[in-house]
Amino acid sequence: MMDIKTDVGVDLEAGVIKIGLLSDLTGPFGPLVSLIVAGQEVFWQNVNDNGGINGLQVELEVRDTQYVVDNHVQFYEELKDEVVAFGHSTGSPHTVAIVPQLQEDGILAIPLTWYSGWSDPDLNSNLLPHGAPYCIEAQNMIEYLMKQAQANGVDNPKLAIASLPGDYGLDSAAGAKIAAEALGLEVVYDGSGTIIPTDESTFTANADAIVASGADIVWVTATPGSFSSIYGQAIAKGFQALWGGAGPTFNPAFVAPDSPIKDAIARDWYQSGYYSNWFDDNPGSTEARELFAKYRPDAPPQDFYLEGFIEGIIMKAALERAYENGDMTQAGVLAAAKSLEEVDFNGMAPPERYTGEPNERLQRAIYISRPDPEGLAAGTSTGLQLIEELYVSETAQNFVFEEACYKLGG
Amino acid sequence: MTPDILILAQEAADSSKLAATIWSGLSLGAIYALLAMGFVIIFKATHVLNFAHGALAALGAFFVASFATIIDVPGRWMPNAPAWLTWGLAVVLALIAAALVGMLLERLFLRPMVGEELFAVAIVTLGIDIVVRNITNDWIGTDIRPLGDPWGTNFFDLGFVRIAHTEIAQFVVSIVLVVGVALFFRSRTGIAMRATAFDQEAARAQGINVGRIFAISWAIGAVLAAVGGIFASTFPRRTGVDQATAFFAFKAFPAIILGGLDSIVGAVIGGFVIGLAEVAAGTYLEQFEFLGTGFGGVVPYIVMLIVLLVRPYGLFGTEEIRRV
């Protein structure tokens, strides 16, 4: 360990590497992000028990931003003098807010959002995005749903779009519109950005508009709570169509044994994902399950743990490359991460590369699942059954990245 | 191009859309009315403006989810009983638990505040809201918790409007509770509560156990909040209780202000008016681009402001008589 350069967050004498996590643990996405943090904790526990990063033990410094930008910036300042890199940074406006500081301080962060803007060279320099962005995801799914509708005998399916405002909803809605144009689908209702999660009346209005539009395919990108309300009110009016939406829209509780909508949603819903499911039999998911059985035997099965593993694998690859380079300073880890030609996730997510042009780096593959109430009741699935692995539609394949599908304001 | 206002007129003439809007406004209004009634009872008897009402609603709904689905009590001991019976019993248990929590909160945090400024007491309930909401959220955890009600997604189709079974149940329960509360105020305890509301010291001098009245009013308030929470978390409005449920109750504020802080009738009417206004604005005004997104959601507050400009104590509230 003689010639390793270090500055902040790596202590060779104590044998410790510190990684920061900017998480939303009590805010609107708290339920999901706390699972992701749990995934990272188990991942690193296992790495540490098997010798760590060349003998260095990895410690996580978790901070709860409550999904408030101020707190995010505040905790970034607190941690930048303690950690070598950020294992995730929750939220797009939040991450955009710290990008100038990341660039000034030369620190690496993994964004925990699938915003297409992360491929933009202006934002990309200190970030390691992973998974297909919302915009690409929507392009994949709209084409897939169109083919499903056509297989069901609807030749020219009509599309309805509804989403939250902000990067998440609007990036996804923009992708759906790109696909609709490429495929010649008619958009009969465009409710981009019209779902306000704290405003009950927007759910009713959206449900009414979707029903009135007579769409065959509905693309909703929202929170699980607001989606379930829109969906419930639409089917209560006797509406039936193929439904899909960005990954975080779905919650496994929809197909729980006591859920009123479990049969309807099992019939209607197509779930897309940036990585595979907890109970899939690829080596990555299998190992994750074994590790949870070992370190957190009481934890209920959840797909989101895998996201924690994926972030961990990326960070581990960066740290190991930095160690090989003999430079474990904050800047050294950043440089090492940006030289990774391939990060492999053992089959639980599509491999990522962090070198080359934006279009070479851009991830286009997604996973598609169907709701699985029987599996959830029997304890053999998290409520989702994988039907397509590494799916890339023609639209997504032909998509040329020039700028973010939805641009965050200045 | 047809002017927007003409489209609006045409849409209003579309009777099935109108019927659906009215129905969904009334069904939302019934929930607001339940929540508002709980507020008003607590305010009337104890002069506490309860900001923790939403947290109590979420907690009550979570108790139902716990008893009916998570720990399955009493269902686990009566495997052959029909679903409506076990669920009904679970709800009764949950409401008892909610009432106990309400009484406990009153005894612990609000009894020491008797006689303090109304504003200070209201802020205490803001503190209670933060505490109860965060503990409830920790219990609810990451998932949406279904309540396991027996109505499912079934509905009656009347041709021009479809009515979910839950909505029927909600109406029946609301009416029963409104009548129940009205009758309660004619009972001995109810009269004692009215006396307490009028003048706590005088009531005490008449031999009324004011502390007991406070406890009862908080128990009733918590139960009404819980019932509101239950219907806010069932199909078609939701599929279960989650961490966002606690925020639902804020819309009941315009309802109680509209009706007047201390009027039960006002709360019920206010609830329905606000529910109707919100849904109608959401359905009919969404097409006006300049109004932007989510105008329906602020209509209750705008209605409230307008009413207060005309009548500073709401439609049915008692005007405060001020002396030097």
Next chain:
Amino acid sequence: MRGRPLLFTSYEADQALMPTTTKKVALTVFLVALVLVPVYDVIPFAPDFLAKDDWLKVLTNVMIFAIGALGLNILTGLAGQVSLGHAFFMGLGAYTAAALGAPEGPLVGLGLPMWIWLPAAAVVPALVGVLVGPTAVRVRGLYLAIVTLGLVFIGEYLFRNTESWTGGSQAGRTFPRFQFRFWKEEEPLVDFSRKGEWFGIELSNEAKTYILLLGFAIVATLIAKNIQRTRVGRAFQAIRDRDIAAEVMGVDEFRYKLLAFGISSAFAGVSGALLASFVGRTIPERWDLLLSVQFIAIILIGGAGTVTGTLMGALFVIALPRVVQDFTAWLSDKIDAGEGIIAKVGDVFIATSGDDFGIVNTLPGTGPGLSVFQLNLVIYGLLIIVFLIFEPLGLYGIWLRVRNYWKGWPFTY
């Protein structure tokens, strides 16, 4: 008579900002200590952790919240008008600042210097405050609390929908930096947002920002104190204590209530503009009810109606989460080490592994027990309750008792 403590022979002397020499000395020492915080790491015996960038940010936040809270204290503490609408006026100030001060770009921004955008961030909310005032003046007590609560929701709706000003929901926009310029010249005269050397001392941008905000907070405190102890302040208090009596005595209730709204909104606007600029980027959802509640908590925990209390409240409410966080981390380290009485007691409270019981769980997302972050919020809620029940005068009341105890020491009376 000279030299006798607390003997004032004139009203002016009684109402002076610093009536005694002791106070003058104490205050001077205190202010010098505050100014020197960024160089605590080189001063012996000083708490050097405060000089680190992250604690400087916490302290800067305290200054910003103190400015806003001083405003609410004038409205609620002095004039007795309960407002939950503070967050709305803060947002208004922030977006005024952004529209005038942010560089030209896709969103509205004129790139004007700070000496324009900061005063404007006070003026615009004050005008709006006076405009909505008449509604607020008509209603009283708890009705007013709910009306102002409605203002927050209406404000959120407006901010969400004025995308060219605010950047839109969940997207947000950037805000002007802390830089002094004459006009739109390239190089700012003084740049607080970049590190550099001042008077031979190398200072980080956090340190510079802290000193700037400390200056603003001192000015705001002086203004607040002067409002309180002059004619206007006394009129406010008269309205608070008995509005009809005040009116009979010639205090124009309507005018003074409007004035209170205006002043309080001006403070809120400045505080909002400073907060947004300090963070650099913010979303319309930031200006929500929780923010308003935070300000109510500050003045209640500090002691409503007192300037000193308000400042103490700001320090307490803003720094508390950080203290709880550090304390829990320290405690779980002790437990992991497993030795001593602290570990035994702490273990009851903290769950450090999956099957361990504890009120607090250090493993987020799994198992029962509150996370440290939920614990923080629960403590915050409990503090609001406990202060109101046991110490209605807040921290200021405690401070008074401590001070009086030492004044009489060693006598207990």
